[in-house]
Amino acid sequence: MRLLAVLDRVDTAPFTLEALAGLLNRLGPAQSRILHVAPSRDPDYLSPDEGMPDAAEHARFEHTVSAQTDTLRQIAQEWTQAVIPHRDTAWTERVGDTRTLVAREAAGADITVLSRPSPQDNAAVAEAFAGALYDAGAAVLIAPLEHYATLGLRPVVAWHPSHTLDLALQAARPILERASHVTFVIGENAPMEVPDPPLGAELARQGVAVHMDRFLLDTGDIGEQVRQHALSAGGDLLVMGAYTRPHFIEWLFGGPTQDILAHGTLPILTRHAPLVRL
Known part of the structure; x- marks a missing residue:
């Protein structure tokens, strides 16, 4: 590594x-x-x-x-x-x-x-x-802009299936496999709408404690809801996919993840998927 x-x-x-x-x-x-x-x-x-x-x-x-x-x-x-x-x-x-x-x-x-x-x-x-x-x-x-006693001991995965999340999880896999507890935060429009992530079962078979934290999405910012659930889980790392935006500052201060990055108090592991030109 x-x-x-x-x-x-x-x-x-x-x-x-x-x-x-x-x-x-x-x-x-x-x-x-x-x-x-x-x-x-x-x-x-x-x-x-x-x-x-x-x-x-x-x-x-x-x-x-x-x-x-x-x-x-x-x-x-x-x-x-x-x-x-x-x-x-x-x-x-x-x-x-x-x-x-x-x-x-x-x-x-x-x-x-x-x-x-x-x-x-x-x-x-x-x-x-x-x-x-x-x-x-x-x-x-x-x-983060504050002290954290640990990093990756209790990671949280913002589960929303996408290619960018797959890339982030690929990088995070060694951390997740060494974690004591992994929480998957799943926002849904209806109960049990999203299937359990297969990665959760894989980690559980390796002896990692896994928890599925499902919640119903409301009309507020999705990112803020994810952040609150990540903090409630006692997370010390948030793994999420990066949105495809042409400029990072636009993505950071005006894009879909604005609330996560502008107000987040967790270390965030993410990755960007390059645009495919046809």
């Missing part, structure tokens, strides 16, 4: 690394790397009508980028030394286009850990998500 953690913000880096440690603890022996991409161009000057930065502005940009890289490197080094059990996790720095470089690195990983984005983030955070989720088609673990 190959794991990649992308550090792009000082304030979220500890939570991203904690999520990486949680994966390592659940999966056992695994290769892990930490990646930071330093942008080579100031995102404030990416379009022709915004002009070019003068020497002072360019110097400020380079100083900001360098300072952030130094701080993130220090955070990563301290985490590597403190994490128990000790993990030999490599630190990798790249300079250039964030989306391209993250996509390239994520393509070689089984799971890529990213921080939860927010509307206030700079363009590089959204570009990292787009590179990993859409360009690389990687399984992405979205780290």
